[in-house]
Amino acid sequence: MDLAKIKEAGARIRTGAWVKDIPVAGFRGVALRVRGTSNPDLRKLRETLVAAAVTEVAGPLPPEKLTAINDRLITETILQDWNITDAGARVPCTPEKVAEFLADPDLGILLREAVSWASDQVAEKGLAELEAAAGN
Template structure:
């Protein structure tokens, strides 16, 4: 493995970028920050600390609580915009923080949440960009 495959672009993780070609999401594009941006880490830490002891078994946070925390962090610090998302009538659905929060916290929209997680994971992945460039040569 080349050393360059281990690098990340910290500036992109913090500023965010558009991600397309999300598996099984058609033309959906998401503008997201990287999953481990500074705001995400701070909010995640604060929310985990606030979990009551009754929902921490053996020092581990209940999986449902972890899902809630992850969804809150994605809505608050990761997802910035979208393109290619339509309502049932085919009209473009404009991005809003409120709609994003609904989609990310509603279990019925788990596929959307997974798409945001995927996009946030690839943002700033300098190693993946190097591999793509190498494949093109």
């Protein structure tokens, strides 16, 4: 593979790209701008959060603690923007709104899956292909 293509994939992981046609219920028409799950900010925050959680809990981390850590990672280091609307009005992608959506038992489970899928795609596909698919 050409070195330029490898560097391009690394840049997408680090800076993000738009991803559309997400195969998660309700997300077919949604575009998400996400960074890859191996971006440096995610790794740094994950290390900090896991280290803090391990000192609080004896034994394996409970699922709710892992979910809380993953939600912070999504909010602070992966999800950058979206094209979600509510009754025709654009919903701004703010950390508060992302946290609100993740806390919703019906929406949160789908948003987590959509962000996870989209962030995996950022490294796999070329930026031009992703942005063309997202209509940007």
